[in-house]
Amino acid sequence: MTNTLITAHNLDVLSTMPSSTVDVVLTSPPYFRQREYDHETPHEIGNEATQEEYMHSLLAVFRECVRVLKPTGAIVINLGDKYLDGSLALLPYKFAIQATDLFDVKLINNITWTKLNPTPRQDKRKLVQSSEPFFLFVKDSARYYFDQDAFMEHLDALKATNRAKPTNGLGKKYFDLLDESSLSAEEKSNARRELTSVIEEVKTGAIEGFRMKIRGLHAQPFGGQEGGRKIHIERDGFTIIRILGKTMKKDVIESPVEAIKGNPHPAVYPLYVVQQLIKLLCPEDGTVLDPFCGSGTTCVAAKMLGRNYIGIDISPKYIEYAEERLNAVQKRELELFL
Numbered sequence: 001m002t003n004t005l006i007t008a009h010n011l012d013v014l015s016t017m018p019s020s021t022v023d024v025v026l027t028s029p030p031y032f033r034q035r036e037y038d039h040e041t042p043h044e045i046g047n048e049a050t051q052e053e054y055m056h057s058l059l060a061v062f063r064e065c066v067r068v069l070k071p072t073g074a075i076v077i078n079l080g081d082k083y084l085d086g087s088l089a090l091l092p093y094k095f096a097i098q099a100t101d102l103f104d105v106k107l108i109n110n111i112t113w114t115k116l117n118p119t120p121r122q123d124k125r126k127l128v129q130s131s132e133p134f135f136l137f138v139k140d141s142a143r144y145y146f147d148q149d150a151f152m153e154h155l156d157a158l159k160a161t162n163r164a165k166p167t168n169g170l171g172k173k174y175f176d177l178l179d180e181s182s183l184s185a186e187e188k189s190n191a192r193r194e195l196t197s198v199i200e201e202v203k204t205g206a207i208e209g210f211r212m213k214i215r216g217l218h219a220q221p222f223g224g225q226e227g228g229r230k231i232h233i234e235r236d237g238f239t240i241i242r243i244l245g246k247t248m249k250k251d252v253i254e255s256p257v258e259a260i261k262g263n264p265h266p267a268v269y270p271l272y273v274v275q276q277l278i279k280l281l282c283p284e285d286g287t288v289l290d291p292f293c294g295s296g297t298t299c300v301a302a303k304m305l306g307r308n309y310i311g312i313d314i315s316p317k318y319i320e321y322a323e324e325r326l327n328a329v330q331k332r333e334l335e336l337f338l
């Protein structure tokens, strides 16, 4: 079934899939009563009469997603909220609570997509909604695949480029301070040796930088906790704090809402966000499933990144368009080989 798009009600397909075969489920179900995507597909989820029925439909799909997921896998659900009777319904959070209550999954992160170009609102008494959650669930919190280095790796590369700065005179102030300090001759000698070594780490790019604290010259580490650096300073006369070069991988992704020319689908999520999540969660030979694939963004991202994909949507119109997008990816790859 891999590397195919299927026009069907997702439950009909999911129920035929073997258990524990998919690495990642990455999807954005229809938001509650947001829009009727395709008038020819009356059984689509999202048009239920009540919130409870909507939740019931989503959780039925989620149950199957959990079943087909490998023990090392992850499920990412993107949902938007809605004002009902003048109040935010908190539907994404209600879904996450019920999903974790009902199924044997752990909620690892609530990743926020911040929209750089949100849709303006006419309502002068509400702020513009400019973010949506992507809930990251796993089956086994000790075993799930998680390649943090691959997530937003371009930021690490950028940081490494910025790091190429002159290192002449690096650490000189600490050598001078050590001379002035009241450390014993042996302590000074150990401190100078470690200082020389850490300077080398900066020069080779292994770390971004460092700070040194010397007994009697620098304040005790803030908080005054017994242990760690405080013990080092008391015992050795100094401590060195290494500043690692890697970017902090945060649970926020900034990206514009994408408008693809000719795309008939009204609610496409950004390729960039999806790509980052696939790199984070799917091994290179793995399979990504999107049971509400719409215009195929998840499958396109998976294909671009050399992963396998399975896409399901109830609308033949969207599947047809998703096929076109996927064929274009193939063409682009072929051009690269010529």
Ligand SMILES: C[S@@+](CC[C@H](N)C(=O)[O-])C[C@H]1O[C@@H](n2cnc3c(N)ncnc32)[C@H](O)[C@@H]1O
Pocket (backbone or CB within 6 Å): 008, 009, 010, 011, 027, 028, 029, 030, 031, 037, 038, 043, 044, 045, 046, 265, 267, 268, 269, 291, 292, 293, 294, 295, 296, 297, 298, 312, 313, 314, 315, 318
């Ligand atoms: C929010 S859209 C997904 C958009 C997609 N992420 C993209 O970037 O194009 C939700 C999709 O779910 C589909 N859908 C609704 N009910 C469905 C069902 N029961 N089975 C399969 N697809 C369904 C709709 O046709 C719609 O395309």
